[in-house]
Amino acid sequence: xxxxxxxACRLCRxxxxxxxxxxxxxxxxxxxxxRRGYAPGQHGQSxxxxxxxxxxxxxxxxxxxxxxxxxxxxxxxxxxxxxVASHEPGVKGTNLLIALETRLDNIVYxxxxxxxxxxxxxxxxxxxxxxxxxxxxxxxxxxxPGQEVGVEPASREIVPVKMxxxxxxxxxPMSWLSVDTEKAAGRLVExxxxxxxxxxxxxxxxxxxxxx
Numbered sequence: 422x423x424x425x426x427x428x429a430c431r432l433c434r435x436x437x438x439x440x441x442x443x444x445x446x447x448x449x450x451x452x453x454x455x456r457r458g459y460a461p462g463q464h465g466q467s468x469x470x471x472x473x474x475x476x477x478x479x480x481x482x483x484x485x486x487x488x489x490x491x492x493x494x495x496x497x498x499x500x501x502x503x504x505v506a507s508h509e510p511g512v513k514g515t516n517l518l519i520a521l522e523t524r525l526d527n528i529v530y531x532x533x534x535x536x537x538x539x540x541x542x543x544x545x546x547x548x549x550x551x552x553x554x555x556x557x558x559x560x561x562x563x564x565x566p567g568q569e570v571g572v573e574p575a576s577r578e579i580v581p582v583k584m585x586x587x588x589x590x591x592x593x594p595m596s597w598l599s600v601d602t603e604k605a606a607g608r609l610v611e612x613x614x615x616x617x618x619x620x621x622x623x624x625x626x627x628x629x630x631x632x633x
Contacts, residue, residue: 438487438621440487440490440491442490442491442493442537442538442539477629478630480626481626481627481629481630482630484622484623484624484626484627484630485499485626485627485630485631487622488521488620488622488624488627491538491620491622492521492524492527492538493526493538493539493542494521498561500631502517502520502521503517503627503631505520506519506520507628507631512615513628514624514625514627514628515614515615515624517624517627517628518613518615518618518620518622518624519612519613519618520563522613522618523563523564523565523609523612523613524560524561524562524563524564525545525550525552525557525559525560525561525562525563525564525570526538526541526542526544526545526560526561527541528564528570528598528607528609529541529544529545529550529570531594531595531598532570532594532598532600532607533585533586533588533594533600533602534550534572534582534585534586534605535581535582535585536581536584536585536588540581540585541560542560544572544576544581544582545557545558545559545560545562546558546560548573549572549573549576549579549582550570550571550572550573551570551571551572551573552564552568552569552570553568553569554569556573564609565609566609566610566611566612567608567609568608568609569606569607569608570606570607570608570609571604571605571606571607572605572606577605582605586602586605594607595613595617595619596617597609597610597611597612597613597617598610
């Protein structure tokens with residue numbers, strides 16, 4: 422299954438919430454969710470289906486689609502990640518979120534070196550990111566505690582990186598990350614817990630969907 426390449430704002434409108442797929446733009450008056458707070462398509466504005474009771478399956482599907490789109494994965498990638506997470510000790514839903522958060526592209530985004538996860542993925546693929554001093558161009562690379570992630574020295578002055586670092590819209594980094602903005606590098610100090618992952622999601626619905 423190919424990755425979605427259409428308008429990012431359309432996905433936010435479909436889910437009825439901001440997925441922050443376009444970085445700081447999502448915090449401005451240009452945000453499509455604020456300007457057009459209805460689903461895309463010919464029946465979106467008319468509210469087709471409004472008032473109809475939502476089934477449990479529909480709720481589970483929408484939650485899965487929302488989380489999948491937030492992290493920018495296709496269905497096969499997301500399902501494979503769930504299968505791995507479900508075989509690890511602990512709560513399946515929490516394991517899934519930890520696996521998503523420790524992807525290299527997400528770590529780059531959380532450290533503030535990219536304005537969005539999509540931009541972070543592109544940064545990694547183009548060879549601008551190092552892990553423990555070695556170039557890694559695989560967005561799905563799993564970062565483990567103790568590893569250092571940073572932008573290559575020759576890439577620290579490129580416009581997307583500088584703009585992302587200069588933006589204070591997303592505030593301080595996660596408590597489980599240590600970041601040196603001067604060196605455009607940071608370290609995964611420890612694995613995040615559910616309480617330290619700022620994600621408005623009901624991951625248990627995803628577990629129920631995949632467990633059928």
